[in-house]
Amino acid sequence: MTGHTLQAANLSKEYGHFTALSKLNLKLEGSKCIGFLGPNGAGKTTTLKIFTDMIRPTSGEAFINGINVHFDKKKALASVGTLIETPEIYGSLTAREALSMIAEIKGIPKSVVKKSILKVIERVKMKEWLDKKIKNMSKGMKQRINIAAAILGNPDVIILDEPTSGLDPRGMSEVRSIIKDLKRENRLIFMSSHLLSEVSEICDEVAMIDHGKLLAYGPxxxxxxxxxxxxxxxxxxxxxxxxxxxxxxxxxxxxxxxxxxxxxxxxxxxxxxxxxxxxxxxxxxxxxxxxxxxxxxxxxxxxxxxxxxxxxxxx
Ligand SMILES: Nc1ncnc2c1ncn2[C@@H]1O[C@H](COP(=O)(O)OP(=O)(O)OP(=O)(O)O)[C@@H](O)[C@H]1O
Ligand SMILES: [Mg+2]
Known part of the structure; x- marks a missing residue:
């Protein structure tokens, strides 16, 4: 089954007089992984943040599975998992506590929270760390917890902003293999990255932007x-x-x-x-x-x- 979509329709974002996104049009569709490429400051994180309603566009609209993110945030975000520049706000919590909080935010029914957390923590191979404090984890482990948080609730659209950035080679390879695994399960994954070898290894398509404009998109x-x-x-x-x-x-x-x-x-x-x-x-x-x-x-x-x-x- 396909049908998952992410769509940017004429998206613009201005910060004062600075244009970060300029009438960006992009429609991603199906079960595949799309690499989002562009130089520093191109507008990738801005786009991904608009998709998850972390910031509002100056004009234009963003849709997830056809639902306008800004008009019906809850419904739109119910089917999306995200990992975007997460500041460490959950440091003093254990992985279980942090994931429980996220499950609540996502509106996962209480009766299935425990099971859902176990499922995602096993998925990222961190089961033995479930009751350990996040602040005592290595960067790679924290990133795996972030991925567990993103896939909690089994979303069919996943948005990742530089998921392997800052990890050591083993951490990178582990995160990549988790993403490849997720890809096999009928999901739409939109992932920014500066690592072209990673993109050619994982992704089916690429979208390239610079100065907030789409320059290329396709397989x-x-x-x-x-x-x-x-x-x-x-x-x-x-x-x-x-x-x-x-x-x-x-x-x-x-x-x-x-x-x-x-x-x-x-x-x-x-x-x-x-x-x-x-x-x-x-x-x-x-x-x-x-x-x-x-x-x-x-x-x-x-x-x-x-x-x-x-x-x-x-x-
Ligand atoms: N809150 C903000 N206020 C002002 N300017 C901002 C703000 N957030 C982003 N920008 C600017 O918007 C532009 C796009 O930033 P964005 O973070 O989307 O780039 P990016 O493609 O993700 O870059 P990188 O590859 O470095 O992560 C940059 O020039 C950035 O300085
Ligand atoms: Mg960025």
Whole structure:
């Protein structure tokens, strides 16, 4: 089932004379993960805060599942989980106490609160920390509690503002795997990030903004191909067994393939002419070659090239 939506309709936000968002139009729909990219100060957090009614737009509207966030906040926010620049206000509470408070705010029925908390705390692998004070937790643990809070009540739309920012590599990887897990469960996830490798690993689509304006939106493969100088896209392929030069040569011979570059024994990148249709065709050819394809994703270096080209003239 799809049908989850997040929509910004002509959203503008002014802080005094400063325009943080300028008539932003964006409609996200379905069960997928969308990366929200843009330089510092682009307007990402402002947009995400408007979606959760933490701030009001100067003009325009924000909708969650078709419900206007500002007119019917309670109903709109009932189906959304958020993690946005959370100041540490719950430090002196235990995880259980903090999650109980959040459950109350979310209007989760008292009879199911205990069960719901157990479910989310297990989800973020923090069960043994449930009765420990949050202030004694590491940054990564706190972030996992924040994620538990966001997914409390099983929302079908999840908004995350730089969910892995400030975490060590293990913390990042744990948070990423939680997000990937959530993705498998028919949800719409909108996530800002400055980490392009993370976005190409987790997200299906990207929205790019700067100076409060949308510059690009679409499936990663399509956006990459649209902004690359030769209209080419690039994917990174991982295989089960090391591939030899002969296999790479065969791949080079596939129609629409521009170049093939080895990353390591079990990983290589393939440049294709065109966008996701060509990539889909490439994947089915690779599968038929029986080389044990276990990973196929937009290459993060291609997304980085795209990012640099989209944002090069905006300082
Ligand atoms: N309360 C505020 N008062 C004045 N200006 C603000 C306020 N909040 C945000 N801004 C400005 O609005 C612009 C957009 O900020 P925002 O936090 O949305 O950017 P961002 O894309 O999230 O950036 P970052 O990647 O650094 O998190 C920035 O120039 C910021 O200084
Ligand atoms: Mg921000």
């Amino acid at each position: 990663i493969g399509e956006v990459v191909s649209k902004f690359s100088h030769d209209g080419a896209g690039e994917v990174e392929v991982s295989v089960l067994r090391p591939v030899g030069a002969a296999v790479l040569k065969r791949i080079r011979g596939i129609g629409g393939v521009g170049s093939v570059k080895r990353v390591d024994g079990r990983t290589f990148t393939v440049r294709t002419s065109g966008g996701i249709k060509e990539q889909e065709a490439l994947l089915s050819r690779l599968v038929k070659m029986k080389i044990g394809v276990i990973g196929f994703k937009p290459s993060s270096s291609a997304l980085e090239e795209t990012y640099l080209s989209v944002f090069k003239e905006t300082v």
